[in-house]
Amino acid sequence: MKKLIYLSLALLIAVGFSCKSESSQDSLQGMIDKGLDRSLAQVKLMAADLMSQPDKLPRTIGKDGSFATSNSSWWCSGFFPGELWMLYEYTGDEALKTYADNYTRRVEKEQFNTGTHDLGFMLYCSYGHAYRLTGDEYYKNVLIQGANSLCTRFRPNIGIIQSWGSSKKWQCPVIIDNMMNLEFLEEVSKITKDPKYDEIANSHAHVTIKNHFRDDFSTFHVVNYDTLSTEVLARQTAQGYADESSWARGQAWGLYGYTMMYRETKKAEYLEQARHIAQFIMNHPNLPADKVPYWDFNAPNIPNEERDASAGSIIASALIELCQFVEGDESKAYCDLACQILKTLTSDEYLAEVGTNCNFILKHSVGSKPGHSEVDVPLTYADYYYIEALLRLKKLLK
DSSP: OHHHHHHHHHHHHHTTTTOTTSOGGGSHHHHHHHHHHHHHHHHHHHHHHHTTSTTOEEEEEOTTSOEEEEOTTSTTTTHHHHHHHHHHHHHOOHHHHHHHHHHHHTTGGGGGOOSOSTHIIIIIIIIIHHHHHHOOHHHHHHHHHHHHHHHTTEETTTTEEOOSOOOSSOSEEEEGGGGGGHHHHHHHHHHHTOHHHHHHHHHHHHHHHHHHBOTTSOBOSEEEEOTTTOOEEEEEOSSSSSTTSOBHHHHHHHHHHHHHHHHHHOOHHHHHHHHHHHHHHHTOTTSOTTOOOBSBTTOTTTTSSOBOHHHHHHHHHHHHHHTTSSOHHHHHHHHHHHHHHHHHHTSTTTBOOTTOGGGOSBOOEEEETTTTEEEEEOBHHHHHHHHHHHHHHHHHTO
């Protein structure tokens, strides 16, 4: 209890929200309420708009400015259902629960998809919230089947879950994003009381620490393994600026993934990894003053490079959790950075007005700049982690 009280005070002090000169509108709680109210309005509009297209889920805004959707096989399909479940939990609004169930069921068939590592994003962010909030056996059964499908991608001789398919370019590619699917396995391990899911998650996390990170705790995007010798063949990027650069969302995935794995396992190596990644991010000379990162920390034209609100949202959400696992000045520093990111994201620069932005919540994210795909547009996962970060902060302040 004392630690939570300290954290609450630290959060208020860290970003200057306790100053008497600040208006009530600029208070920390006011920021949270503003962000959640705006999110609620946008999500309701989006949910209503897509009800006439029963197989579609929101994705982004296309190059022509039109609303772009996906089917359930797109890796982001679970984020919008997750937004609905989180906001249902926040408000208790039964209409949101009805929407959440509808959009969650649109992803149902992906429980049998063995061709992707992204089942955590697709199923845990949707069905995971659904089962947590309702206890419905239907949701649980989909989670278990989905976890079994994900486990087919585990390569025991290497100790990792293969991300993409084998090709002329890569034998066994593993991307840092894959850390985000381990929470799915940890949850199903608890649901079923079967340790195999936990064992796979821990193996993947341990091998990723060994092979994905540089001495400064920045991460490579892709590590390519030899399927026979298990040796690392190459360390590269697909979405970052260069093989040796630090792609911002990759850093965010790593921070979030190891913070989560410490929560689930209490293994010290995961906490240490999360702390090191956090220090890399917060002390990087190219982190802007408003703390929303450029799409790559080493992008060549900084400061004239696109920002990535999705990376900012993920980092903020992870830091709000991480600050509760450490103490003193370190905890306060993580709180400080998370609040500064959220303050920026809740400003007019990033937070869309109601009814604009094709009803996405945040502006200015980057999917893949090297691929000329989804550059400086809203992205559904930016919205998901923004809502999650605000709700985590709100809970922390209680």
